[in-house]
Amino acid sequence: MKILLINPNTSRGMTEGIAAAARAVAAPGTRIVATQPTFGPVSIESHFDEAIAAAGVAEQVRLAAEPPDAVVIACFGDPGLDAAREATSAPVIGIAEAAFQAAALLSTGFSVVTTMTRTCVMAERLLQRYGMHHACRGVHGTDVPVLALEDCSPDTLNQLEAAARTALARDRSGAIVLGCAGMAPLCRTLGERLGVPVIDGVAVAVKWAESLVSLGLRTSAHGDYAPPLPKPMAGWAGALRW
Template sequence: MITIRVINPNTTASMTDTIRQAAQAVAGPDTRIVATNPSMGPVSIESHYDEALASVGVLDEVRQGEQEGTDGYVLACFGDPGLHAAQELASGSVVGIAQAAFHAASLLGRSFAIVTTLSRTLGRARDLVLEYGFERQCVAYRACEVPVLGLDSDPDGAYRALLAECESTIKDCDPDVIVLGCAGMAGMCKRLCNTLHRPVIDGVAAGVTLVEGLVRMGVGTAKCGEFAETPAKTITGLLAPFTRE
C-alpha cells in the first residue's frame, strides 16, 4: 500500500475536502490518500506573506507524515510554499502542484496558459515558471479575480468567472493546454475540460499521479548536496519544536 500525504497549506478544512476528492479520483487502488491541512496559518494563501506563514504549517505536516511512514507528499497550493524545505525534511518524494501541472501540460501540447485566482499572484506564477524551466511553453498568465475562499463559498459564480477567463485566454493566446492556478479549482477541472475541448490540468491530480509513479519507481528526492538532510540545529522561540537534534 502506497501512502501519499496531500497537504493543503491553508487551514480551510472544506477546501481540504475538495482537494481530497480530486486526489482520490486519480489514485490507484493500492494508494491511500491522506489529505490534511495545518492547524496554524492563513485561511487562504494569496500573498508572499501568506506563503511564508503557511510554509511552517507545511513543514509541521511533513514532520507528522514522516512519523507515520508516508511514502510521498503533494503540496496543494499553486505557490508551492515550503517545497524545497519539505524536500530536505521528507524521506520520500515531495512535489508541488504548480511543478506537477507544468510538467503534465508540457507533455500534452507545445504551449500552456495559467489561469489563476487573483492577479496579485501572477508574479509568483511567473517566478515558478522560470524556476522550473517552462518559460518557452507558458504563453499567458491570467486571473479570473475570484478570491481563493470565493471558490469555496460561491462555486457556481467562481466557475462562471473562471470559464469566462479561460475562454478569453483561448481566444487571445490559443494555448494547447490550460493550467488551473489554484488547488481550490480542482473540482471544476473536468467540467472545464469538457466545455473548452482541450486539456485542462488540475495540479492536485497531476501531483498525485506524479508522486505515485515516483514511489512505484522506488525513487525519492536525492539526499545529497542541496537536499541533504538539514543539519542538526537549535531553533528558539515559537519555532522551538522544529529543533533538529
C-alpha cells in the same frame, strides 16, 4: 502506498475538497492522508501568506504521524517545496511544477488561469524557476477569491470559463492550467466545456507520486537536499528541531 497531501492554508473545507479530488484519481491501494498546518492564513493570496504557509508545510512534513511514501503540496505557489524535500526522503511534488510539465507534454503552449491578479507574478516566477516560461503563453488572474472556490457558485464557474476562453484565444494556447488547488473539483467540467486539455495539478501530482514510489525513487539526500543540520529552535518551532 501512503501519500501525504498537504493543503498549506488552514481552510478545513478546502482541505476536504482537495482530498476528494485526489482520492478520485488515486489508484486502488493508495491512501490519501490530507492535512493542513496548525497555524497560518486561511487562504494564500500574497507573498506574506505564502511565507507563513511554507513554514506550515515544513511543520506537517516534520510532524507526520507515520512516514509517508510521497508528499504532495496542494497549493499553486508550491510553498515550502525545498524545505519539505530536506525534511523527508519521500518524493515531494508541488502541484504547480507537476501541472506545468504535464501541460507542456500535451500542447506546444499553455495558459494559466488563476485566482487573484496580484498572484500572477508568483506563478510567473515559478515558471522561470522550473524552466517552463517558454511553454507558458500567459498567466491570467480572475480576481476570484480562493475561498470562493470552496462552494463554487455557477457564476464563479462561468467566470473561470470565460477567463479560460479569453486566454486560449489571446495566447493561442492549446491547454489550460488551473492555478489553484481549490479549482481541482472543477477540472472535468471545464475540460468538457472548453474542449481542450485542462490540467489540475493535484491530480497530476498524485499520479506522479504513485509512479515515483512504484519505481522505488526517492528524493536525493546528496548536497542541498540533505537533512537540515541539528540545531536548537526557539518558540513554536522547538518541536520541529532535528
